[in-house]
Amino acid sequence: MTCPAGSIIHIENFVLRDGSSKNKFFIVLANTDDNTLTLLSMTTSNQSGAYFKFDDVEIKHGAIKDLTGKTFMYCIPKGLVVGINNNYKFSKDTFFLAQYSFSELNCEQMHKYNVKILDEISKEELNNLVYTLYSSPYIKKNFKQKLEFILTALNS
DSSP states (O other): OOOOTTEEEEEEEEEOTTSOEEEEEEEEEEEOTTSSEEEEEEOBOOTTOSSOOGGGSOOOSEEEEOTTSOEEEEEEOTTOOOBSSSOOOOSSOEEEETTTOEEEEEHHHHHHSEEEEEEEBOHHHHHHHHHHHHHOTTSOHHHHHHHHHHHHHHTO
16 A cells, blocks of 8 residues: 555554554655655654653644753644645644654555555645654654655655
């Protein structure tokens, strides 16, 4: 399955890095020219408090800084319409963490999952998300380079 960049998708029983599986939402950031690899940004509602303490951040739309003043995530607040085709909105505050949000799946991996395209995010929202992740000091070098290419494509 090929999902265009900007797609808001839901994957049932997505296998996480620790081997467990969970239903997860993603924003598709990019596909390779031959559609053999898809770069996804995984969301979290942080209900477990595993990534940050809610008392330590101001929940607002867009870039969020940590206690040291460094941008570390992007937030789409619950109820904010971000879908441009079906008026999709997340039911919980949704976060994209620069350090942990990326998954790269090849076609074979994508076909293993039950992937549902829910909507498409606006180009402006996608650009803001990608730029926030790109500008974070917590981003890994290999993803920073990929995000740079995405930003160039979005803004050309």
